Amino acid sequence: MEAQAIEDMFGVAVAASAEGRLDDAVAAFQAVLVMSPGHDEALFGLGLALMQTRRFAEAVEPLARAAAAPGAEPIRHQCLAQAQFLTGDFAGAAATFAAADAVEPVPEGARLTWARAAAYAALDTTSAQEALDLYARIAGSEAEDLETVARESFGILVAFQRLDAARALGAWLEAHNPADTIRAHELRVLVEPGIDRAPASYVEALFDGFAERFDHQLVDMLGYEAPALLAEMIASRRQQFERILDLGCGTGLAGPHLKRFGGRLTGVDLSSGMLAKAAERGGYYALVQDEAVTFLESHPGAFDLIVSADVLIYFGDLGPVFAAAAAALPPGGLMAFSTELGQGDGWTLLPSARYAHGDAYIRDSASGFRVLERQEIPLRREGADVTVGCLYLLERI
Ligand SMILES: C[S@@+](CC[C@H](N)C(=O)[O-])C[C@H]1O[C@@H](n2cnc3c(N)ncnc32)[C@H](O)[C@@H]1O
Known part of the structure; x- marks a missing residue:
């Protein structure tokens, strides 16, 4: 039986x-x-x-x-x-x-x-x-080309926190290709945890090389949904904005989600490769190649809504970003962004070369803003784990 x-x-x-x-x-x-x-x-x-x-x-x-x-x-x-x-x-x-x-x-x-x-x-x-x-x-x-193997393996070893092994491979890569700005920074991150922002040259090279695969990798493979979730969070407070900035717009994944708010959408990014993808997708009134803080500083009071999905993870110290964003918004303007969730009242440079920020840090450093909403989310899959992210909606005081 x-x-x-x-x-x-x-x-x-x-x-x-x-x-x-x-x-x-x-x-x-x-x-x-x-x-x-x-x-x-x-x-x-x-x-x-x-x-x-x-x-x-x-x-x-x-x-x-x-x-x-x-x-x-x-x-x-x-x-x-x-x-x-x-x-x-x-x-x-x-x-x-x-x-x-x-x-x-x-x-x-x-x-x-x-x-x-x-x-x-x-x-x-x-x-x-x-x-x-x-x-x-x-x-x-x-056998694949050894430099390709070493490059891919470096990322895998970092993701699995095998940092000594990653350092050894990183040094091998640097010796074989000293001009590789991406690897040079990722190796530096493993030995200098105090670097307070990803260098523009690194971000540009990284995303220029990533642009073609970005949407498939992030959305299909890693389950990334931050742009849609941020748009929902914004819509729960306000449905219309005239001047919207997608800061670090990348391939424009946020564009379709921000359409519901009407208004003119400007996208800014360091990577021309990513901007070219955003242009193909359409929906942007203007696409500008510039550094985020530099762009904000040169556009005082120019936007009613700033959205920044998965971008502040390339900044440790967020003080300059919040100061410049506050200046780019009028009182009552909104700023919505995502972070990787970190501990306590500081920021941490992770072996992935991205930054995590504690909730207390965001609240302390976002002077000029009031926190309207905060939501923890599964940001993206990472190796066998899921990276916990945090969405924020801030109002310019
Ligand atoms: C992970 S992607 C996210 C792209 C897009 N926001 C999304 O949600 O799909 C990060 C983007 O931020 C851009 N970025 C990072 N740091 C930047 C900076 N300091 N200034 C301008 N763009 C930056 C990168 O070039 C990249 O396109």
């Missing part, structure tokens, strides 16, 4: 999985495991469904148990290794891939992940050059 119930529930889980109803599949596989805790196919199915829903950390345990079953197929080891990699357990992933490879050669695409996992793990004990040589040996004929 129980065997039948297990089989039926397993069938439900497999069907849900095949139909892409992944939460149902997770629940059904878990129900199988309540009845039959060692059911290795259910463990594997559960691990896969959790991976597909990006719950990588939760997937590791069932995948490890599924891979430990006698005679487990190599694919189970490969999936476990992927989950270990995606949770930052690079040594574990490398060891699992090596064990799988001993049974059956790891296929090409997965081999590149193995090579990276082994290199990242090796950075704990060897030089960057030796780690990259190890990457090349494991990747074999599939």
Whole structure:
């Protein structure tokens, strides 16, 4: 009787999985495991469904148990290794891939992940050059260009807080390409936490290179919704504005959301690549390439609403931004923006080269403004985590 119930529930889980109803599949596989805790196919199915829903950390345990079953197929080891990699357990992933490879050669695409996992793990004990040589040996004929690998890996290691390993790779990159302003700043951030603003040259180079992928990366991959949420927050207070500034407009993601307020929309950004994308999207009365504070300072009283989504994360000290924004708004004017949520009454330069701001810091430094609203939101996905953001709506006093 129980065997039948297990089989039926397993069938439900497999069907849900095949139909892409992944939460149902997770629940059904878990129900199988309540009845039959060692059911290795259910463990594997559960691990896969959790991976597909990006719950990588939760997937590791069932995948490890599924891979430990006698005679487990190599694919189970490969999936476990992927989950270990995606949770930052690079040594574990490398060891699992090596064990799988001993049974059956790891296929090409997965081999590149193995090579990276082994290199990242090796950075704990060897030089960057030796780690990259190890990457090349494991990747074999599939190996990507080592500078590309090092550049991408630097970001991944920072995201996983493996800062010593990131510093070692950063130094290798700097030695191989001293003209790379992006990497130079990102490496500097790891050794000088007092830098109070991202340099304009860094922001410009970073976003010029990012413009083409930005919308797909932020919206589709990272679940970014700050522009829409800020527009909602503004609309709950006021529905009409004549002169609107999208400060750090990027590709113009906020444009369609700000249309509801009528008025003329000006976009300002440092990156010509991002501005070109905003121009393609349309909806802007004017698009200006300028630095945010410089632009605000040269436009006293020129706007009724300033919106700045995911831009103040490139400033540590917000005093100059708020002073310039206050001067650019008349009394009663509104400023809406997002931050990455930090601690207490200060700002922190994060290893990602962005800044987080404590709520008390925002309230203390926004002189000339009154805080009308504040809302914590999931700002964007970051590695296996979600970065917590904060939306603010301020009124010029
Ligand atoms: C993460 S993007 C956000 C873009 C857009 N606001 C959105 O929500 O999609 C940050 C943008 O701010 C711009 N930016 C950063 N610092 C800036 C500054 N000091 N002056 C002008 N633009 C800046 C960058 O060039 C980039 O386009």
